[in-house]
Amino acid sequence: MAFDLNLLSLTRRNGQDIPEPGGLHIAAPPRRMARGRQPDRVILYFCQEGNAPLTAEQQSQLMKRLAQTYYSTPGSVTAAMRNVAESLNQYLLDRNQRAANAGRQEVGLLGIITVREERLYLAQCGPLQAFVISASGVQHDYDPQTARRGLGLGRSTPIYYAQAELAAGDTVIISPQPLPAWTPGTLSGLHGQGPEGLWQRLISQAGPELEALLLQAHPGAGKTFLLKPKPGGSQTAITTPADREVAPAPLPAALPVPAVEMEAPLPEVQLQPEADLALAVPAIEIPTPSYAPEEQAVPPRRQERPPETASAPPPAARPAPKAAPRRTGQGRRALGTILRAFGVTVGQAMHSMRTFLGRMLPGEGIFTLPSSIMAFSAVAVPLIVVTIASVVYIQRGRGGQYQVYYTQAVQAAGVAETQSSPAAQREAWQTVLDMLDQAETYAVTEDSQALRSRAVLAFDVLNMVRRLDFQPAISGGIPSSTRIVQLATTASDLYVLDSATGSVYRAVNSSRGYLIDATFQCGPGYPGSQSVGPLVDILALSTPSSSGATLLGLDASGNLLLCRPNEPPLFTPLATPFTDWDEPKAFTADLENIYVMDPGKDAVWIYRIDQFTSPPTAFFTGDPPDLQNTVDLAVQKDDLYLLGADGQMTLCTFSNLSVSTTQCNLLPYTDARPGQEGLLVSAQTPFSHLAATQPPDPSLYLLEPNSQALYHFSLRLTFQQQLRPFAVLGGSGSQISPATAFALTLDKRVAFLALSNEVYYAGVP
Secondary structure, three states, X not given: OOEEXXXXXXXXXXXXXXXXXXXXXXOOOOOOOOOOOOOEEEEEEEEEEEOOOOOHHHHHHXXXXXXXXXHOOOOOHHHHHHHHHHHHHHHHHHHHHHOHHHOOOEEEEEEEEEEEOOEEEEEEEOOOEEEEEEOOEXXXXXXXXXXXXXXXXXXXXXXXEXXXXXXXXXXXXXEOOOOOOOOHHHHHHHOOOOHHHHHHXXXXXXXXXXXXXXXXXXXXXXXXXXXXXXXXXXXXXXXXXXXXXXXXXXXXXOOOEEOOOOOOOOOOOOOOOOOOOOOOOOOOOOOOOOOOOOOOOOOOOHHHOOOOOOOOOOHHHOOOOOOOHHHHHHXXXXXXXXXXXXXXXXXXXXXXXXXXXXXXXXXXXXXXXXXXXXXXXXXXXXXXXXXXXXXXXXXXXXXXXXXXXXXXXXXXXXXXXXXXXXXXXXXXXXXXXXXXXXXXXXXXXXXXXXXXXXXXXXXXXHOOEEEEOOEEOEOOOOOOOOOEEEEEEOOOEEEEEEOOOOEEEEEEEEOOXXXXXXXOOOOOOOOOOOOOOOEEEEEEOOOOOOOOOOEEEEEOOOEEEEEEOOEEEEEEEOOOOOOOOOXXXXXXXXXXXEEXXXXXXXXXXXXXOOOOOOOOEEOOOOOOOOOOOEEXXXXXXXXXXXXXXXXXXXXXXXXXXXXXXXXXXXXXXXOOOOOOOOOEOOOXXXXXXXXXXXXXXXXXXXXXXXXXXEEEEOOOOEEEEEEEEOOOOOOEOOEOOOOOEEEEOOOOOEEEEEEOOEEEEEEOO
């Protein structure tokens, strides 16, 4: 369904409403654009902080270039968004470095809004917050990890992604400093109101300063309107170009707005002279909430708490341990004295409680309370007061401890930023994290979280870690009983191998993510599968085979299953090697061959694609290595990489010469991070999966399951970078779900990560 988009500025400076903020840019799609960009409508919202702001003309030119950058970037929406953000970050960083000697600095906050069919994509750089108001509620999107940090401050580009379904009447508000009154609870009642009503409601809550943008979707032909507020609270549309004949656009309220279809090429937005257009819209009076003054705790008066010894008899009146019968009367008199004193004490307490409650509560109903309740209250209230006082005292003590550790963390951060040695920087930033761990045992605050984000970001830069925004990949998910052990991808498909059934799910890429193909048949039990057993590995084909197969499946008996969309699978037994099969575990492909690993026979067999019935060639021409504990393999031309269960890598180079046999050697993981060049890389837990990527930039990727990280190495195992999520996927708290499989698209622009029965994906910059 196509939507028209109404844009409306909620910007106020020095008490004056600004109808056109300089940083708002409606991108005009060019005639030529990268593949995948055609359905995208893009809006850039740029805000500035600092003492070196860009002029309006500079902003306009910069936003135009960023829009061109977006439309020239192929791949996913998030990849294009990141390219825009990184371009702006580099521009501002270079500008700040040139102006550093003059003490001038510019910090940019950027919101990228992309609408594609019925889906909204948001990218927020810096402390921007977005509210998506729909019929089902309010989605509040912001990234606490990037609080107080914008673009132009460092090489790393802070960016936070969010998505939402978009329907008619849905509204999006994005702001660097939203009003305190804007909460999901207060904004939920705005759904369904027209732009003029929203503008009046929201602007009436603002003081002299406000910076925000409002976007609202309406049924239409995919046009974009920029509405301009006029005196009196009504709005008119800004038409571009100015001499164009336009027609009114339908809106829920009676608001005549000329339509503007964003076509390329599109000149800058030009203001027309304001027309005398006013709407008979009654002013909406928003009642100012009144707050009752805080009730002050009234401490109990001293006489209301009788001394503990008030009812105690004098020592002479107390009965002796072994009272004689003749002193029974004296004991009774002492007991009576105690009871009378207790009664007087309770009576005084009840009288005080009546007086206190009589002052605090209206009406006479309180005096009808039973005496037992009044007596309980006389005892309970002092205990409650003491408990509250104790809690306050403890909390103040905890706050003091927090402040001590937090101050030490701040000092360590200052030291870290002055160090030039990577080793010294690592040590200082580690101290920051240690101090924050101590501080946050007492309290977790925005300040401590912001400082932790700085420390983690610094570590990421030093350790060559790139954070990816992983999102759920498969719309609607897959059955909870699924246990994913392998992933495979093509240009448009994602394949998931379930070890619980030995079958494969196919998910097809769409505008709503990946959708399960319920007709796909690949695994045992289907017509055409014949005697194939549960599949142990899968291999996606970059181009379909002669039979139309896009996926190959291997079972533990050496049988192949050629799986085809919309067709039954084809069963093909592999030609038995001269050693016979033990139990094939995995296979891979390179160019025109597939390589099948049989650890029980210490063998790897080479088959020509589409010639599976011909006898295979043995990869090892001499003594083979021990493959009993090998868990995965990859091939690059004549090089075979074997990943052991202990995480070690063996490299074997194939030889066709009779005078030279295939050679195998352990290959170490070599570090290349600043300050650690030449050292060995060690992972938290052994690598579990291996994949090789094709030229350009052929390389190896390994999965470290417990940290949910992908390690990127060169073909000679020199560390390149590490890819990991912004936040831990799955699990909760300290419980982390290990990753069970991964895959990369052929162009390495999208990474997939599986956790048990869940699949996530993210764009790779």
